[in-house]
Amino acid sequence: MTEKILGLIPVDWRFELTSLPYVRKILKSRWMPFLPIVLNLFVFTVILMAGYVGGVSAGNYNFAVMFVWIVWWLLLMMVMVPFFSRIWCMVCPLPVFGEWIQRLGFMKVRNKLFGLNKKWPKSLKNMWLVNFLFLATTYTSGFLTTRPIATFILLMSVIISSVVLMVVFEKRNFCKYIGCPVGGFLGLYSNMAVTEIRAKDPQICKDHKHKDCVIGNEKGHACPWMILPFDIGRNTYCGMCLECFKTCPYDNMAINLRPPATDLLVDKNRGLDEAWKAFIMLGIAIFFFLVMQGNMGFLKDWANAKTTEGYLTFVALHSIFNLLLIPGVFFVFVYASRTLGNKEIPLKKLFTNFSYTLVPLGLIAWIAFSFGLLFPSSSYVLHVLSDPFAWGWDLFGTAKFPWTPFLTGVMPYFQIGTLLFGLVLSLDIGFKISKQTFQKRDEAVRGFIPIAAFLTAVTIFLIWLFTG
Known part of the structure; x- marks a missing residue:
């Protein structure tokens, strides 16, 4: 019997978007994704200029802060990741300078890349490095959201390090394993995407011995993300670069619509690195709310480094909460699951498998958190659009538009509804994972009870936190 997501949509249901001729034609063109990247490059040039010019001025009236931490972040969490997987990686302008240097050109196909082309160490082909990099980046959240120069420094650091590391290491190792702060959670949460x-x-790929998508040809580059496009099991490491659409001589690649969260049911290549990414992302959503939207003023002071002691306390608490406390509490519930289900199941396997139940809840928690940015703060965007460098411009007649929160009265209902949907989806995915793990249905039911209790408790806590 075919499993169904939320009891409604068969897990294996697909609709091929690229069956529409104009869609496939666009994706096969070498202008795609070159043109969106160039457009984004222009936008990020303005962002960098605004960040540099803005210095340490108020972040809510700065183009860099508003567009990176409000507009881009909201689009990323609420639209791009859940609906379009890693589409941001497709159009991201930050690593393109390194890639253009590798290819010694902008659009021409050149599969012999410039640089040292070193292999990334096998022991580091996982999310551990980007986990710690992203966590370290969040230590500066108090600066990034209030001081434009901090956003400038962060973005320039990514650009410069991408150029250096992409000259040393082959292809997109920088994006995949090394230097992109958001690459890890994009990979993990892309498993939730409906595309x-x-x-x-x-079978066509199996019969075709000359794997053009892997080695490249005159029409396109070898897969920059160093995966096997003909054998993609999950969205995690597919950067949606579209090169496989260009190189495949049989037009055998497709972009499909599918039910949400189906990749979380792929019982292959699950790992503790991704488990900890799930813990970190859930923990940061909670911590960010406390710092940015909560009423604990002392936390804001600590995050903004009003005192060295306070800032170090913030870093320590932030690290312990994300790296130890959440995983530790989750471990207790997993141990109870093993006790109730089947004590013969390895504890590590249970811990790893059940950690993926936090992915739907984590992404939904970030969406609920993002409502707290969208409704109260989005009116600032109108101001910075007209005066991006605070030079007194009024390009679109909105420079004097006052701060105007909207729909804040109904915001809690959006957050509650979103979180409850996340809980239902997490429970649905979680029970399916439980059946995969325990094999026997009665063991799966008993073993899932503690995990369901954990997910429910976290959701109740998030509802209280966001709306209380």
Whole structure:
């Protein structure tokens, strides 16, 4: 019997978007994604200029702060990741300078890349490095959201390090394993997306011995993300670069619509690195709310480094909460699951598998958190659009538009509804994972009770935190 997501949509249901001729034609063109990247490059040039010019001025009236931490972040969490997987990686302008240097050009196909082309160490082909990099970046959240120069420094650091590391290491190792602060959670949360890139007919790929998508040809580059496009099991490491659409001689690659969260049910390549990414992302959503939207003024002072002692306390608490406390509490519930379900199941396997139940809840928690940015703060965007460098411009007649929160009265209902949906989806995915793990249905039911209790308790806590 075919499993269904939320009891409604078969897990294996797909609709091929690239069956529409104009969609496939666009994706096969070498202008795609070059043009969106160039457009984004222009936007980020303005962001960098605004960040540099803005210095330490008020962040809510700065183009860099508003567009990176309000507009971009909201689009990323509320639209791009849940609906379009890693589409941001497709159009991200930050690593393109390194990639253009590798290819010694902008659009021409050149599969012999410039640089040292060193392999990334096998022991580091996971999310651990980007986990710690992202966590370290969040230590500066108090600066990034209030001081434009901090956003400038962060973005320039990513650009410069990408150029250096992409000259040393082959292809997109920088984005995949090394230096992109958001690459880890984009990879993990892309498993929730309702779109995917997959081979249409795996048998065609199996019969085709010359793997153009892997080694490249005159029409396109070898996969920059160093995956096997004909054997993508999950969205995690597919950067949606579209090169496989260009290189495939059989037009056998497709972009499909699918039910949400289906990749979380792929019982392959699950790991503790991704488990900890789930813990970190959930923990940061909670901590960010306390710092940015909560009423604990002392936390804001600590995050903004009003005192050295306070800032170090913030870093320590932030680290312990995300790296130890949440995983530790979750471990207790997993141990109870093993006790109730089947004591023969390895504890590590249970811990790893059940950690993926936090992915739907984590992404939904970030969406609920983002409502707290969207409704109260989005009116600032109108001001900075007209006066991006605070030079007294009024390009679109909105420079004097006052701060105007909207729909804040109904915001809690959006957050509650979103979090409850996240709980239902997490419970649905979680029970399916439980059945995969325990094999016997009665064991799966008993074993899932503690996990369901944990997910429910976290949701109740988030509702209280966000709306209380």
